Amino acid sequence: MxxxxxxxxxxxxxxxxxxxxxxxxxxxxxxxxxxxxxxxRPTHRVKLGTLLSAIGREAGLTEAELEPFDRLRGETPTAPMSFE
CATH class of the missing domain: 1.10.1220 (Arc Repressor Mutant)
Structure with missing residues (x-):
């Protein structure tokens, strides 16, 4: 470190x-x-799930179609990738 x-x-x-x-x-x-x-640390970082959800809404997906993705999305942040 x-x-x-x-x-x-x-x-x-x-x-x-x-x-x-x-x-x-x-x-x-x-x-x-x-x-x-x-x-x-970036203060207004857009997270991937939020970005994909916005893209889905722009593509015309309904709330019912987006609901399974919201349900599957984890609340805990993922661990950073290790390259060692």
């Missing part, structure tokens, strides 16, 4: 990170990881 070093972080920013981490009940490192992941 990659590691990142942040240089020249001000004392004020470091203290604020420590306080924020304590408020969330985690380490400063875990807090920084969460902040970075939230900053680069």
């Amino acid at each position: 990659p590691a990142v070093t942040i240089r020249n972080l001000s004392d004020e920013a470091h203290r604020a990170l420590k306080v924020r981490a304590a408020q969330h009940g985690r380490s400063t490192e875990a807090e920084m990881r969460d902040i970075l992941e939230a900053a680069v």
Whole structure:
């Protein structure tokens, strides 16, 4: 797993990170990881099932025809593919 070093972080920013981490009940490192992941994660990502459902509606499928797909769609996210 990659590691990142942040240089020249001000004392004020470091203290604020420590306080924020304590408020969330985690380490400063875990807090920084969460902040970075939230900053680069797409906020309005269209999921494949939603996109396919919209395509079906545009193609003229009725709600009754789309219902089996909605019923089969899982609610839990799939695990990312591993290439190792």
